[in-house]
Amino acid sequence: MKKAETARSPRLRGLAERLHWCVRGLLVAVLSQAGSVVLLTLTVTTFATMALGIGFLILPVVMTAVRGLANFHRRTAKEWTGEGIDTPYRRSTVDGAYDTAGTVAHCRRLLSDPATWRDVLWMALDAPVGLVLGLLPVSLVAYGLNGMFVTPLFWESMGPKWGFGATWFITDQGAANLAIPQGFVLVVIGLLIAPPLGRLYLSFNRALLAPTRSALLALRVEQLTETRSEAVEAQAAELRRIERDLHDGAQARLVSLGMKLGLADTQLDTNPELVRRLLADAMESSSQALDELRDLVRGIHPPVLAERGLDGAVRALAMALAIPVEVVIDLPRRPQAPIESATYFVIAEALANVTKHSGADRASIRLQYADGRLRAEVGDNGRGGAEAEGGSGLRGLQRRLASFDGTLDINSPMGGPTLVTMELPCEL
Structure with a gap:
């Protein structure tokens, strides 16, 4: 019994996974129409009205929505396959200003970013590609289930050209019953093609939404420039901290130590008791200065780490x-x-x-x-x-x-x- 359950479990998981891909395909088909088509229409309208000046005002908003949809698909690729799609946008077009004075300059940066035009091309192709690749598996499964369970029971009220009448006219119960094996075959085909078509759609997204080699190089140069600047600033800040700690801590105590020793030298013959107290204070100051130097060194490179x-x-x-x-x-x-x-x-x-x-x-x-x-x-x-x-x-x-x-x-x-x-x- 346990062996049978063990053998059945991978099959059930495989079936659930294929059904899951069918649901994903339906989501892809809906988004390709409700998302890409609507945003593509807004984008084209924006470009058409830029000569009037209106497009410059709404382009940043429209492109924010376009990039939001594209980033959703990039995240979806990681959630579905574990392999995400990197963001290709230049940092200057992500963090650009949206105030009135900087709107035109920001629009120029957006339009000069190749990733903007690749997003527009992706939206134009996503409408037919997403509809076909996403809807085909779920349509076959739905049509097959109709043939298996609906047509044999309700063929009379459906009419001869409905149900599975696309293949043959259903005029009697025998013809209606023939829809059962045909529907089963279509369900199997739909479930079999759902994962590869889903992955094919993700490959299509990756081809257009992933950074190109030149974009990766540009992003890398931009990142290195930023990190180099931050590293220089961090190093300067660390040097200032060390200087401040030395000035306010060990250096001040060493100055105090020198003053006490100098005073003790002048009082050595006339006031031995004062000299004794000054030497005790000097020893305490030297010990505190040593502790502060150790703390400073520990902050630079902890001895326990070495x-x-x-x-x-x-x-x-x-x-x-x-x-x-x-x-x-x-x-x-x-x-x-x-x-x-x-x-x-x-x-x-x-x-x-x-x-x-x-x-x-x-x-x-x-x-x-x-x-x-x-x-x-x-x-x-x-x-x-x-x-x-x-x-x-x-x-x-x-x-x-x-x-x-x-x-x-x-x-x-x-x-x-x-x-x-x-x-x-x-x-x-």
């Missing part, structure tokens, strides 16, 4: 937290030192945010390496609502990782939980 590696350093961070932290680390070897340092400080800042802002009573750290990428996750069961623009230091972490071509994703709905995920390309 001594114990990323694994031991992260576990030390977890042990220092006031709440229980689950730690799962799978690193076969050590990453390069700059990657180790960046990962350590990102995890440390994420844990600091957990303590300061989340109100959580539990946290987790997962660190693993696979396929040339180092992936770290810091989660908590707190109140959520964390954002990179919220002033919690997460934007700074994004800038730090961008210098290494890394990414930082934040999933923190209101009410929690929060999951901060970072990925860095690296070699061990």
